[in-house]
Amino acid sequence: MATRLSDVAARAGVSVKTVSNVINDYPHITARTRAKVEAAIAALNYIPNVSARSLRKGRSDFIALAIPEMGSPYFAELGAEISRAAKRRGITVLIDQTEGEAAAEQFVLDGMRGQLIDGIIFSPLATAPAKLTSADTGKPLVLLGERPAGGQFDRIAVDSVQASYDATTHLVSLGRRRIAAIGVGGTGTGAVRRKGYRKALKAAGMPHEPALELAAAGYHRLDGATSMRELLALPEPPDAVFCFNDLLALGALRTLADAGLRVPEDVAVVGFDDIEDGRYHSPTLTTISPDKEWLADNAVTLLLDRIAGRAGSTHRDLSVPYRLEIRESTGG
Amino acid sequence: MATRLSDVAARAGVSVKTVSNVINDYPHITARTRAKVEAAIAALNYIPNVSARSLRKGRSDFIALAIPEMGSPYFAELGAEISRAAKRRGITVLIDQTEGEAAAEQFVLDGMRGQLIDGIIFSPLATAPAKLTSADTGKPLVLLGERPAGGQFDRIAVDSVQASYDATTHLVSLGRRRIAAIGVGGTGTGAVRRKGYRKALKAAGMPHEPALELAAAGYHRLDGATSMRELLALPEPPDAVFCFNDLLALGALRTLADAGLRVPEDVAVVGFDDIEDGRYHSPTLTTISPDKEWLADNAVTLLLDRIAGRAGSTHRDLSVPYRLEIRESTGG
DNA sequence: AGGACGGTTTACAACGTTTAACGTGGATGT
DNA sequence: ACATCCACGTTAAACGTTGTAAACCGTCCT
Numbered sequence: 001m002a003t004r005l006s007d008v009a010a011r012a013g014v015s016v017k018t019v020s021n022v023i024n025d026y027p028h029i030t031a032r033t034r035a036k037v038e039a040a041i042a043a044l045n046y047i048p049n050v051s052a053r054s055l056r057k058g059r060s061d062f063i064a065l066a067i068p069e070m071g072s073p074y075f076a077e078l079g080a081e082i083s084r085a086a087k088r089r090g091i092t093v094l095i096d097q098t099e100g101e102a103a104a105e106q107f108v109l110d111g112m113r114g115q116l117i118d119g120i121i122f123s124p125l126a127t128a129p130a131k132l133t134s135a136d137t138g139k140p141l142v143l144l145g146e147r148p149a150g151g152q153f154d155r156i157a158v159d160s161v162q163a164s165y166d167a168t169t170h171l172v173s174l175g176r177r178r179i180a181a182i183g184v185g186g187t188g189t190g191a192v193r194r195k196g197y198r199k200a201l202k203a204a205g206m207p208h209e210p211a212l213e214l215a216a217a218g219y220h221r222l223d224g225a226t227s228m229r230e231l232l233a234l235p236e237p238p239d240a241v242f243c244f245n246d247l248l249a250l251g252a253l254r255t256l257a258d259a260g261l262r263v264p265e266d267v268a269v270v271g272f273d274d275i276e277d278g279r280y281h282s283p284t285l286t287t288i289s290p291d292k293e294w295l296a297d298n299a300v301t302l303l304l305d306r307i308a309g310r311a312g313s314t315h316r317d318l319s320v321p322y323r324l325e326i327r328e329s330t331g332g
Numbered sequence: 333m334a335t336r337l338s339d340v341a342a343r344a345g346v347s348v349k350t351v352s353n354v355i356n357d358y359p360h361i362t363a364r365t366r367a368k369v370e371a372a373i374a375a376l377n378y379i380p381n382v383s384a385r386s387l388r389k390g391r392s393d394f395i396a397l398a399i400p401e402m403g404s405p406y407f408a409e410l411g412a413e414i415s416r417a418a419k420r421r422g423i424t425v426l427i428d429q430t431e432g433e434a435a436a437e438q439f440v441l442d443g444m445r446g447q448l449i450d451g452i453i454f455s456p457l458a459t460a461p462a463k464l465t466s467a468d469t470g471k472p473l474v475l476l477g478e479r480p481a482g483g484q485f486d487r488i489a490v491d492s493v494q495a496s497y498d499a500t501t502h503l504v505s506l507g508r509r510r511i512a513a514i515g516v517g518g519t520g521t522g523a524v525r526r527k528g529y530r531k532a533l534k535a536a537g538m539p540h541e542p543a544l545e546l547a548a549a550g551y552h553r554l555d556g557a558t559s560m561r562e563l564l565a566l567p568e569p570p571d572a573v574f575c576f577n578d579l580l581a582l583g584a585l586r587t588l589a590d591a592g593l594r595v596p597e598d599v600a601v602v603g604f605d606d607i608e609d610g611r612y613h614s615p616t617l618t619t620i621s622p623d624k625e626w627l628a629d630n631a632v633t634l635l636l637d638r639i640a641g642r643a644g645s646t647h648r649d650l651s652v653p654y655r656l657e658i659r660e661s662t663g664g
Numbered sequence: 665a666g667g668a669c670g671g672t673t674t675a676c677a678a679c680g681t682t683t684a685a686c687g688t689g690g691a692t693g694t
Numbered sequence: 695a696c697a698t699c700c701a702c703g704t705t706a707a708a709c710g711t712t713g714t715a716a717a718c719c720g721t722c723c724t
Contacts, residue, residue, distance in 0.1 A: 002447055002470070004680060015703050020682065028701055050448040051387040052680035055709045060383065069412060071608075076408035080401060083429050095427055097415050115334055115710095116382040138334070221612045250612050257614040276403075277609045280553045280582050282589040336710060347674045352712060360672055384710030387679050447680095 003044045012040035023048065054116065062092050063303060064120040066108045068100040072220070073275040074245065075123070081296035082121065089304060102126035109141075119303045128187070140306035142299050146192040154302045154311070156295060156318040160189065163288045164196025165203075166324050167242050167270045170286070172204040174330060176240035176268055180212040182227045182252060183219060183244025190215065193244045193272070212238055216248060224251025232259055239267055240330075246271035246278045249285055253329065269329040283328030290322040335376045344372035355380065386448065394424050395635060396452040398440045400432040404552070405607040406577065407455070413628035414453065421636060432550075434458035441473075451635045460519070472638035474631050478524040486634045486643070488627060488650040492521065495620045496528025497535075498656050499574050499602045502618070504536045506662060508572035508600055512544040514559045514584060515551060515576025522547070525576045525604070544570055548580060556583025564591055571599055572662075578603035578610045581617055585661065601661040615660030622654040 009016045014037060021029055022037040040046075054060035065082055067075040079095055086093045094117065098104040105127045108120070119140035124147060143155040171179050179201065184194045198208045211234060216223040224243055228251065231238055243249035249271030256263055263269055263283050271278055271287040278285030298318055305311040326332035341348045346369060353361060354369040372378075386392035397414055399407040411427055418425045426449065430436040437459045440452070451472035456479060475487040503511050511533065516526045530540045543566060548555040556575055560583065563570055575581035581603030588595055595601055595615050603610055603619040610617030630650055637643040658664035 002680095005682095006680085017682090017704080018702065021702085024682085030701065033702080045442065047442070047447075049387070049680050051383045051392065052709090053682075055381070055383040055387055055711090056680080056682045058709080070402065070415070071409045071412035073405060073408070073609075076405070077403045080403035080429060083402070083427070087429075092426070094424070095411075095415070097412060097419075110377070110379070115379075221608065225612070250609075254612045254614060276553065277405075277582075280557070280586045282586065282614055334710095337712095338710085348710090349674060349712080350672090353673085356712080360670095362672070365672080381710050384679090385712080387681085387709090388711045388713085390679080 002049070003046045004049070005046075008037065008040045008044055008046050011044060012036045058115075059118055059307075060116050061090060062094055062117050063300075063307075064094045064096055064108065064117045066096045066098055066105065066120060066122045068123065068125045069097055070095060072247065073277060074247075074273045077275060078292055078296065081292050082300060085293075085296040085300040089300065091300070091304070098125065100125040119307045121299050121303055125188075140303055142303045142306075144295075144299065146189045147187070151315055154306065154316050154318075156299050156302065156320065158288070158290045158320045158322050160192040161196040161199065163272070163290075163322055163324075164193040164242070164244075165200045166196075167272065167288055168197045168200035169203070170324055170326070170330065171240040171242060171268055171270060172200060172206070174240070174264075174268060176238075177206070178209075178212065178236060178238040179206070179240040179242060180214065180231050180238035181242050181244070182214045182224060182231075182248050183216045184213045185215055189219075189244060197242055216244075219245045219247055221247050221251035221254065224248030225255045226251070228252035228255035232256075232261075237267075240269070241267060242270045244272055246273040246275045246285060246287055249287070249329070250277060250281060253281065253283070253285070263329050264331045268331065271329075274325055279327070284332070286327045286330040286332060287325050288322055289325045290320045295320045334381070335378045336381070337378075340369065340372045340376055340378050343376060344368045390447075391450055391639075392448050393422060394426055394449050395632075395639075396426045396428055396440065396449045398428045398430055398437065398452060398454045400455065400457045401429055402427060404579065405609060406579075406605045409607060410624055410628065413624050414632060417625075417628040417632040421632065423632070423636070430457065432457040451639045453631050453635055457520075472635055474635045474638075476627075476631065478521045479519070483647055486638065486648050486650075488631050488634065488652065490620070490622045490652045490654050492524040493528040493531065495604070495622075495654055495656075496525040496574070496576075497532045498528075499604065499620055500529045500532035501535070502656055502658070502662065503572040503574060503600055503602060504532060504538070506572070506596075506600060508570075509538070510541075510544065510568060510570040511538070511572040511574060512546065512563050512570035513574050513576070514546045514556060514563075514580050515548045516545045517547055521551075521576060529574055548576075551577045551579055553579050553583035553586065556580030557587045558583070560584035560587035564588075564593075569599075572601070573599060574602045576604055578605040578607045578617060578619055581619070581661075582609060582613060585613065585615070585617070595661050596663040600663065603661075606657055611659070616664075618659045618662040618664060619657050620654055621657045622652045627652045 005016050005019050009019045019037050022034055065079060070076050070079055083093045096108045105124060121142045121144060123144040141153050143153050145157050146160050168179060181197045184190050201208050214227040214230060216227055224247060241252055243252055249269050252269055253263060256267055261267055271285050274287045274289035278287055337348050337351050341351045351369050354366055397411060402408050402411055415425045428440045437456060453474045453476060455476040473485050475485050477489050478492050500511060513526060513529045516522050533540050546559040546562060548559055556579060573584055575584055581601050584601055585595060588599055593599055603617050606619045606621035610619055
């Protein structure tokens with residue numbers, strides 16, 4: 001059914017090896033031969049068999065992207081960018097949803113899809129990168145996100161401390177005095193962004209109040225809405241909220257709207273990620289906007305370099321450019 | 333580096349084939365042998381090589397999902413559901429972004445990833461399904477969306493005519509008299525939903541006005557915002573809008589907010605898809621809510637049936653259950 | 665005791681590709 | 695006339711797995 005290399009060879013009147021040479025851009029081939037072969041390839045609609053090729057070469061030109069959930073806009077947008085960046089280089093991306101479960105993350109790493117995958121871009125949620133050993137995978141790995149790579153892997157992330165500092169300082173500069181934070185946690189994103197948040201408060205001579213620092217079960221709209229309700233129930237509710245991602249912020253905005261409070265007059269809100277929803281919400285959402293295209297492009301480049309062995313032995317740690325996008329939710 | 337079947341066989345003291353038999357649940361194996369082999373597999377952390385297996389079997393347990401863009405919430409959510417449904421059956425999903433370009437769609441179909449893919453779930457945008465021949469792929473294909481399958485393929489979609497009829501009728505029942513539509517088009521979704529829209533108007537004894545039927549370049553927020561501005565510029569602006577998807581609706585809501593109009597008092601808005609954003613927007617968005625989990629599950633089942641040859645020669649056409657979710661944007 | 669039988673295991677080839685090692689005939693340059 | 699390079703061809707051997715068919719082994723039957 002499917003046409004093979006030998007079919008092409010027969011039609012072009014050359015050997016199998018020559019066809020293979022043409023396909024793999026072997027340098028010493030006459031234009032005439034190449035033309036014949038290419039004509040045969042086109043006529044027969046030949047497409048190389050990926051399985052056979054990767055079995056033989058040990059390379060597949062497939063990479064994996066492991067993210068918590070593709071239904072979440074930030075990861076969906078990131079996944080789209082990474083797919084695009086990879087396609088530009090002739091690479092196919094396989095997306096794995098880990099649902100933030102340690103087992104699923106481990107499965108992806110262990111399995112590596114049965115040698116099919118050349119490498120992986122991994123956004124860990126449950127697994128601490130420090131616990132990863134390169135022996136776990138045997139294949140190149142690029143880490144995304146706040147958790148430190150421990151010098152074992154390449155990593156690429158926004159400088160969350162600085163970005164959170166910027167976001168909080170922006171609220172301070174608006175004259176806000178009770179600035180809450182939603183999404184605080186002990187590890188990973190929740191810890192790093194809290195650090196920047198507290199640093200900014202301290203720089204402004206303001207104490208950080210435990211009551212104003214709320215953890216979130218997840219980083220979804222629902223969690224943001226719930227946390228915001230808790231904040232509004234306080235004796236002294238905040239006049240500003242820094243949410244550690246946009247979904248939390250959108251949830252918080254929802255609660256504020258339900259409560260009949262005005263944004264930004266009564267409460268100013270800042271998010272993090274700059275997902276498209278925030279740009280169209282009423283009010284539009286002030287947020288930290290990382291350059292996702294840059295991130296995607298560099299993540300893919302980093303990984304491919306390592307796959308090709310072009311990268312040295314030292315592991316790189318890249319910082320994603322970002323901007324504070326001031327919009328309506330802080331009076332932009 | 334990677335452990336192979338022969339390594340496991342050596343350690344277990346059996347032949348390679350026996351190990352293969354254990355892995356593939358070949359029935360005639362003594363408990364003792366099976367135990368030995370399984371111990372060896374566990375000890376060596378053996379994972380089958382996907383390339384070799386699929387080269388030999390002609391099956392890979394990979395399916396492709398081709399969608400216009402995964403950054404779009406509806407497709408992101410759908411992709412997430414389909415991934416989940418496939419994983420439950422031990423199948424891996426490979427997602428292809430076609431960006432709505434005919435070339436990219438054709439590439440996915442033609443290529444089928446070089447025989448790696450067992451079948452494809454395809455949401456066409458540029459390619460008319462009628463133009464597809466099964467010879468194009470040689471592999472099973474399940475179509476998603478409004479465009480008719482021409483009896484050549486399995487297809488699964490919401491009954492868009494009926495759903496649009498319901499949505500429009502809901503607006504009529506609120507007493508609205510100038511009901512606009514955004515997203516109208518000559519083919520596919522834009523045509524089918526217009527049909528239901530017009531049918532509802534007719535049933536209510538209302539004429540359809542060309543000025544109130546707006547096309548949209550894409551189905552994104554930006555297009556919705558632009559179209560809404562056009563509608564507001566009319567001598568007699570509408571008092572209700574049916575947007576052919578939620579993104580258009582969210583864009584329209586943005587324009588209405590900018591114009592200082594109240595929703596639903598001045599203008600009522602209905603969307604289509606029930607993406608999560610709409611549930612948290614202010615106001616929350618009334619919309620047609622298809623059962624995405626049902627859709628995903630059945631799409632995967634349909635495809636796997638055909639791959640396994642379990643499906644008959646007649647092609648099935650499934651209708652996705654949906655509900656009209658009445659929320660704030662129509663005064664819910 | 666010899667043979668048939670059924671369940672269990674194994675040897676071997678094949679899937680389509682690339683790589684390696686060599687070979688060959690022609691064109692080119694001296 | 696001879697070495698050199700080029701552009702291919704030939705053949706064989708992998709890559710890791712599974713299908714086919716045949717070999718093995720103990721048991722039961724006659």
